[in-house]
Amino acid sequence: MKTLTVSVVTPDGPVLEDAYEMVSCKAESGELGILPGHIPMVAPLTISAVRLKHEGGSERIAVSGGFLEVRPDKVTILAQSAEKPSEIDIDRARRAKERAEQRMANKQSDIDFRRAELALKRAINRLDVKNNNF
Amino acid sequence: MASLRDIKGRINSTKKTKQITKAMEMVSASKLNKAEQNARSFVPYSEKIQEVVASIASGGGNASHPMLEAREVKRTGYLVITSDRGLAGAYNSSVLRKVYQQIRQHHTSAEEYSLITMGRIGRDFFRKRNMPVDKDITGIADQPDFADIKDIASETVQLFTEGEIDQLFIYYNHYVSAITQEVTEKKALPLTNLNPEGKAGTSSYEYEPSEEEILEVLLPQYAESLIYGALLDGKASEHAARMTAMKSATDNADDLIGDLSLSYNRARQAAITQEITEIVGGAAALE
DSSP states (O other): OOOEEEEEEETTEEEEEEEESEEEEEETTEEEEEOTTOOOEEEEBOSEEEEEEETTEEEEEEEOSOEEEEETTEEEEEOSOEEOGGGOOHHHHHHHHHHHHHHHHTOOOHHHHHHHHHHHHHHHHHHHHHHTOO | OOOHHHHHHHHHHHHHHHHHHHHHHHHHHHHHHHHHHHHHHHHHHHHHHHHHHHHHHHHTSSOOOGGGSOOOOSOEEEEEEOOSSOOSTTHHHHHHHHHHHHHHHHOSSGGGEEEEEESHHHHHHHHHTTOOEEEEEOOOOSSOOHHHHHHHHHHHHHHHHTTSOSEEEEEEEEEOSSSOEEEEEEEEESOOOSOTTOOOOSSOOEESSOHHHHHHHHHHHHHHHHHHHHHHHHHHHHHHHHHHHHHHHHHHHHHHHHHHHHHHHHHHHHHHHHHHHHHHHHHHHHO
16 A cells, blocks of 8 residues: 655654554535645645544544645645644643633624634634544 | 951952852753753754745745845844843943944934843843834743743734834854853844745745745744744853853952961961960060
8 A cells, every 4th residue: 555654744743654554534615635646736624633544544633723745655734833632631622622711702802702712613623533533 | 467357258269259150160060051952953944944944935936025125124123132130241241332433333222122031131232222123932941841932922923023122133142162252133023034045946846825924924933943043043142151151250269368378377387487486585585
């Protein structure tokens, strides 16, 4: 089976680099599945989980925005943060979720509201990836 | 001549200071190590994002974005990276002097520029001179995470996109080696020289959904990464500067202790000689 190299890079350093059979992720325009030999492409990602399939199963990574660069044999994900399930601090994510919900409940300005909304999305995404909720 | 007791006291206090500077030197050395590592692990991200931005900017041709275009400059933003604490030699003062000179040269009124400072020393410097510090962040960790500065970075980029400022310069100390740091001025916005080597994009990409929308996401992220990169570079310089400053303080303390010990011994010798002379003189008087 052909594979493609996937590397996930954040400002704090590379998170992962390995060979996989398929990458599926959620771009701004919808779900994307990438197999080896894909044409070169760039697409922005939403706050979501990226699924990486290899022979024995699949892995999940929680990404917060960023984008995806595809070459025929290589996929690079550049995100402001990306975490494997084992790296997610579940208590912190839960606290962040509560905080964001509170802020959204007593909304003051539009900017704060938007920021809280994004924070909430990130927190929910982390929790989902950690708990394998898909 | 100072008394023996005075000299002894000075030797002791210098020795204690030396212990402190020595400890600070070692702490900075280990922090420098980590800061260097951080800067290194950031390189893949910045290279990749630059590559993609450059290939979009040079490849498409019809892609345009406000962040890519130079416009008439009414107001200039200066992002100044300093440390929170002193005792780092010329680290802060050289950056601040450079920014101060630039502002004096190019601007006549406070309306024409706006300052964004990272670090307490920079903020205090400009506040004291009644210069407009629009945003500031202090208490940045020695090993900053991207998340720590994301807010100020994106707010700064927003200032540009909303037209508050028309260009942005970053001032920081570039880390050359453990003993050399260079004050660097970097034009961060607008992003006009994305493709300095003039090399064409390595591959033509398919854009999903469209070039404009990608640039919308990508360019702010790129600008933020420039700021973060400068901060990491600055942090490495800070630790290096502090290490060098503390090393020379320790060396100075050694010299001082040497000089003081010499005069201490001389004074002791003089006292003994005097005593002997007095005894001999006394004995001679008795004969």
